[in-house]
Amino acid sequence: MKVLLVPAAASEWQRSERLIGRVDLDPAADWEQEVADWQALLASNDVARILYGPDTLSQKMASALTRGRKVPLKSVDGLLEVDLGLWAGLTRDELKSRFATAHAALVDSPMSVSPPSGERFGEAVDRIQAALRKHLKKNARKSVAFVLRPFTLAIVNGILSGRGQDELWETARRATEPFVLEFHGVPVS
Numbered sequence: 001m002k003v004l005l006v007p008a009a010a011s012e013w014q015r016s017e018r019l020i021g022r023v024d025l026d027p028a029a030d031w032e033q034e035v036a037d038w039q040a041l042l043a044s045n046d047v048a049r050i051l052y053g054p055d056t057l058s059q060k061m062a063s064a065l066t067r068g069r070k071v072p073l074k075s076v077d078g079l080l081e082v083d084l085g086l087w088a089g090l091t092r093d094e095l096k097s098r099f100a101t102a103h104a105a106l107v108d109s110p111m112s113v114s115p116p117s118g119e120r121f122g123e124a125v126d127r128i129q130a131a132l133r134k135h136l137k138k139n140a141r142k143s144v145a146f147v148l149r150p151f152t153l154a155i156v157n158g159i160l161s162g163r164g165q166d167e168l169w170e171t172a173r174r175a176t177e178p179f180v181l182e183f184h185g186v187p188v189s
Helices: 031-044 056-065 091-096 102-110 120-140 148-159 168-173
Strands: 001-006 047-052 073-075 143-148 179-182
Touching: 001 031, 001 056, 001 148, 031 047, 031 056, 047 056, 056 073, 056 143, 091 102, 102 168, 120 148, 143 148, 148 168, 148 179
Parallel strands: 001 143, 047 073, 047 143
Antiparallel strands: 001 179
């Protein structure tokens, strides 16, 4: 089965390279420019269901991807973006200068990092992994797409690719294009 990881609609904060976390933002004015290409990618991979995080940016992209196609959509609470707490709204450079030790840990070993007033990344991985396990089991014979915000997309990519979370920071930064993964039914543990 194929699993497609599709970025949520981009916000103006993302366009200015700010961390968005769970902040409820409207999409950027030009967010739909990728939709047609991404619809074609989903069609060519015979995606039978789209699961998305419970937020406006993910819901808008998931809905846009189904225009003209009858693909069921489902919001999944467990795929909520990592709560970045007080880091939300900061640029990556601001995070690096204001929280240098935490930034270094986030780059090198992110599972122990806990943003101020936010969610520890290790706990987010556990929550997301439980949601993945449930929904991949239900859709085991079909290709499925997940529409996700950057850190959740990076975590799912690390879990399903088998690479773990060592590249979480960099993968979240590059989460502007879909990832297509072959998933062979190996249990998500």
